[in-house]
Amino acid sequence: MFLRVRAYVVLTKPRVMELLLVATAPTMILAHGGLLNLSLVVVTLIGGAASSGSASAFNMYLDRDMDAQMKRTSGRPLVTGEVTPRSGLIFAWLLAISSTVWFCCLVNYLAAVLSVCAILWYVVVYTMFLKRRTEQNIVWGGIAGCFPVAIGWAAVTGTVSWPAVTLFAVIFFWTPAHYWPLSVKYGEDYRRVNVPMLGAIRKIEYVAKRVTLYAVATVVTSILLIPIAGMSWIYSTVAVAGGGWFVWEALRFQVVASRAAASPRPMRLFVASNVYLAMLFAAVAADPLLRL
Template sequence: MTGTSQQAGVEVSSDSVAPERSILKRKLAAYVSLTKPRIIELLLVTTLPTMFLAAKGLFSPWLALGVLVGGSLSAASANVFNCYIDRDIDKVMRRTKNRPLVTGEVTPRESLILAWVLGIASTALLWAVANPLTAALSVGAILLYVVLYTLILKRRTDQNIVWGGVAGCMPVLIGWASVTNSLSWEPLILFLVIFLWTPAHYWPLSVKYVEDYEKADVPMLSVTMGEGAVALQSVIYAWATVIASLLLIPIAPMGWIYTIAAVGSGLWFIGEAHRLYYDVVKDNGEAKPMRVFHLSITYLTLVFLGVGLDPIFFFPLY
């Protein structure tokens, strides 16, 4: 039995409306998928705490909302541009073969329009709710990810994620500038923390998908040097990350909350990196690079939780 509804004397079949809604829903889901929401979540984890540190406590909730929305749109724009440029290699990689540009749910033209709209909207919003410096830093982040990483480095060097990771460091500068309309040593130290953290975070993931990168001819470190090099570099970068995080204590200055978070989670991070290296060198079949990958996310979250809470509940070290 077919249902109908009557509007202005015209019968509309409910059977025809349902498929249209389904198509629209799938299209919207495909657009959202192109923006890589999980990556955006991690960027926001570093932005908001930095704003609390810049304000030395609480600040306007409207500024927070505007910057988080604007930052999300900016990151989404960069991610869509990335999907557009990498659609040729996405189709040969198991991890990315179901992305909307590969399956045809979104056309290349549609993705380009979406990327530009998101980029323009983010710039306008950040300019309006914060200041021109914040908007300019956001544009810089998009260019770094799209041009420096995706177009220049990704397919040319196994150091791609090191220097290409600069784009992922920009949210701390954006967050700080939105509150102070300036930059100083504190956000630069946080920038350095994320810069050094990125290789230790991403290279273990590349081990899991090494066959994908080989097939796509992308020279990740796991492809060019192997799992041993990834494990060693993870140890080096984990140590460098934790040391950089401790620089914030005398510069900000930070109190007991941040110090405990940075030292405690840092020792955990370093320990897991050493454990991975030991297991790889011993070749005992116990090496789990994805454990370091997931732990690195927890580590960064705990550090920035300390960054955000410390200025609100400040307990000085001395």
């Protein structure tokens, strides 16, 4: 029983879900300008988890053919047989429907619409259309991962205003800088299944330069939040210092990648990007809280 439950949990890609939810709660705190009703946060996070889990389950269902050929994904439940394709698809639909109803009944209609848009973007635009067709797949497909901040803002205010749009853009620019190093690490896997991830089909020097450009764009956009949302020195310090560190890591990756005999250690940058985003959104939450 435990193993079966675990298999369904794996279908939801908990690590991806965790990353998305890390951005949601701080955005809600910023939207409210401080502490807000804990029940609204919990309800929104539950709905977001179900929505994210649905998109991931659909993704695993659609990608099960190539997952079976990739070392990194060969242990996924739909590949190993722990969950049948039919059961996985039903599970994905149940999560999609339940998350939509949940948002409609317990949050608001705008949050529900944004949740549906996120699922459709990840499943249809990214998984079904972009992923196997273009090296820019993660750039435009990554928009799906930007929706949680919009959902969080909408849950509190019933609208999507400029601070939410700015945070949306931060995640948009951050995603390629975060994911392309991973695609370098697992380039052989992607080449085996003919998925044109940038890190798998381009020279590492080319990839590293673009990672740096997106890292810079991420940091610049994060700094724009200061005047747009009236952030204090608390957020500003983290945005500038943390952003400087993130760009430095990207530049280090680029410099090492340009040396023929050196190993650029792409996973170092991958981990650094996670730490940077967590720090940034912690500051998004801390700023209004510590100014109370």
